[in-house]
Amino acid sequence: MTNKVDQYILKFPAETQEILQQVRQLIKTTAPDAVESIAYGMPAYKTHxxxxxxxxxxxxxxxxxxTxxxxxxxxxxxxxxKQGKGSVQFPLDQAIPYALIKRIVAFRVAENLEKSTR
Known part of the structure; x- marks a missing residue:
């Protein structure tokens, strides 16, 4: 059964789908308790x-x-x-910095945990 994130990813060319799936899996592995959904028209994750x-x-x-x-x-x-307010663009014709994305996700997991225990 496909969910909304699967449907979102399937709209892209195969090479892009592979990158999106890798980012998705990295988030799920780094934040196993995260709730996955679609928000603002894109895959979104929440903890606590x-x-x-x-x-x-x-x-x-x-x-x-x-954020x-x-x-x-x-x-x-x-x-x-290239960055905007609260966003960064990783060009698809360059190596995606998966290790950096993982570090950012882990930072955000710790931050949300800290906020939830206050």
Whole structure:
């Protein structure tokens, strides 16, 4: 049975689908308790009832959204990429920085856990 995130990913060319699935799996592995859904028209994840990260496929890049704190904490690592407020673009014609994405997700998991225990 396909869910809405599966349906979202299936709209893209095969090469992009592979990248989106890898990012999805990385999030699920790094944040096994995260709740997966579609929000703002893209795959979205929450932990402890709070937004964790979002990602989206585009023609030429992968959009990654870790809310402002995830981007602020990794500003130096992300400085090589085009950014917007709370977003970063990883070009599809370059190696996707999966290890960096994993570190950002782990940071956001810890941050949401800390907020939930206050």
């Amino acid at each position: 009832g709070k937004p964790l990260v979002y990602f989206a496929g585009y023609k030429n890049h992968l959009g990654f959204y870790a 402002p704190t995830g981007h602020e904490a990794f500003a130096e690592d992300l400085s090589a990429y």
